Amino acid sequence: MKVLHILTQRPALTGSGVTLDALTRCAAADGVIQRAVVGVPADADFAVAGLADAHVHPLYFETEALPFAVPGMSDVMPYSSTVFSSMDEKTLDLYRSAWHAHLSDVLADFRPDVIHASHLWLIGALLKDLAPTIPVLSHCHATGLRQMRLCPHLADEVRSGCRRNDVIAVLHAGHADWVQRDLDLPVSRVRFVGAGYREDIFTTRGDFIRDNHVLYVGKYSNSKGLPWLLDAIDDLSSARPDLVLHVAGSGAGAEADTLRARMTAMASHVELHGSLGQSDLADLMNRCAVCVLPSFYEGVPLVLAEALACGCRLVATDLPGVIDQLAGPFGDALELVRTPGLIGVDVPEPEDLPAFVTELTETLAQSLDRPSLGDPLRTRPGVLDELTWSAVYRRVSAVWSELAANTK
Numbered sequence: 001m002k003v004l005h006i007l008t009q010r011p012a013l014t015g016s017g018v019t020l021d022a023l024t025r026c027a028a029a030d031g032v033i034q035r036a037v038v039g040v041p042a043d044a045d046f047a048v049a050g051l052a053d054a055h056v057h058p059l060y061f062e063t064e065a066l067p068f069a070v071p072g073m074s075d076v077m078p079y080s081s082t083v084f085s086s087m088d089e090k091t092l093d094l095y096r097s098a099w100h101a102h103l104s105d106v107l108a109d110f111r112p113d114v115i116h117a118s119h120l121w122l123i124g125a126l127l128k129d130l131a132p133t134i135p136v137l138s139h140c141h142a143t144g145l146r147q148m149r150l151c152p153h154l155a156d157e158v159r160s161g162c163r164r165n166d167v168i169a170v171l172h173a174g175h176a177d178w179v180q181r182d183l184d185l186p187v188s189r190v191r192f193v194g195a196g197y198r199e200d201i202f203t204t205r206g207d208f209i210r211d212n213h214v215l216y217v218g219k220y221s222n223s224k225g226l227p228w229l230l231d232a233i234d235d236l237s238s239a240r241p242d243l244v245l246h247v248a249g250s251g252a253g254a255e256a257d258t259l260r261a262r263m264t265a266m267a268s269h270v271e272l273h274g275s276l277g278q279s280d281l282a283d284l285m286n287r288c289a290v291c292v293l294p295s296f297y298e299g300v301p302l303v304l305a306e307a308l309a310c311g312c313r314l315v316a317t318d319l320p321g322v323i324d325q326l327a328g329p330f331g332d333a334l335e336l337v338r339t340p341g342l343i344g345v346d347v348p349e350p351e352d353l354p355a356f357v358t359e360l361t362e363t364l365a366q367s368l369d370r371p372s373l374g375d376p377l378r379t380r381p382g383v384l385d386e387l388t389w390s391a392v393y394r395r396v397s398a399v400w401s402e403l404a405a406n407t408k
Helices: 015-029 089-110 143-150 152-162 173-183 226-237 254-265 278-285 302-309 320-333 350-369 389-406
Strands: 002-007 033-041 056-061 114-118 136-139 167-170 190-192 213-217 244-248 270-274 290-293 313-317 334-337
Touching: 002 015, 002 089, 015 033, 015 114, 015 389, 033 089, 056 089, 114 389, 136 389, 143 152, 143 173, 152 173, 167 173, 167 389, 173 190, 173 320, 190 389, 213 226, 213 278, 213 302, 226 244, 226 254, 226 350, 244 278, 254 270, 278 302, 290 302, 290 350, 302 313, 302 320, 313 320, 313 350, 320 334, 334 350
Parallel strands: 002 033, 002 114, 033 056, 114 136, 136 167, 167 190, 213 244, 213 290, 244 270, 290 313, 313 334
Antiparallel strands: none
16 A cells, blocks of 8 residues: 655644654554655755655655645644734745645645555645545644634635545544534544554653652643633742643744743743653653643644653643543543633633642652552553554555445
């Protein structure tokens, strides 16, 4: 089987990039012939797991032809990016035309049996214009659904274009309902594939002292709940002088700069680690008692599965992906905090924030006071089996095989 992967932003640095790496790595081991198309800055280093450099086809940004940063599927990315809602029609036309030409060349050369496209967004919407007879699986990470709300002037283009793609893969049941409703699709064209973590990297690694060490993994972003997590750490630190919040991640832009300055000023209780590779992140998780994700919008947050595999207790907002996929199997290892009311997609209602901070502070304190989980993979066998990348790949490759068979 020949599969062409399409990711219109930088690989490896976001959830969709990690998903690309996981699928290409698993598929390479399975003997699948693959190529990948990615969007990168002209001066960036990049790679896709399991693929030789010659089999990765970059479209370069910040060039004379494309004189702007790679547009990101979230408005706050962990690197310099262009926000879709700020792009005028001339810039959007340049973006579409560049991808159209680049993909046309790759398709003519590679002639895949299946196209696996990340995101329900602009480039996914034009694939059937380029390759009307090649089956397309569009992998929904929820960010395209959010961008349709943030860019209503582009929503009809995305809906009508992506509706033509053969199958939409989703992370959880809530996404399936949303996709069926937004794209007016029958249930048979929406498939659950879930999300995964690397079980060969994220494991317990020794008997570390974890007391009063809390971990946040993610972008420096208000939509991730980071400002209010810092409020909670402020509240907790008066009674816990040895409390440390470890922050693994990064961000670009004014919002990220404001958060970085605040965290730097809290150096006695906040340690900034920057963006970490997966092995280094697993090491850090092994040193922390609790991993917290106070986000206002997520698909299925893999970081919680990774942290649990490393022995962390978990605190997270009660988002649909957390409730649908994680709360049941994780049991009492996961404590939920009520998400505040939202204005639009991911902006909290100001009047709800004091109660949110109070509940987050209390839940963190309770989790820190609970006994260690030890090695959850040994004490809770099977809890993460369906959240491994091998399980996700098994579900995705079944869809590839079905699509390829239907075209022969």
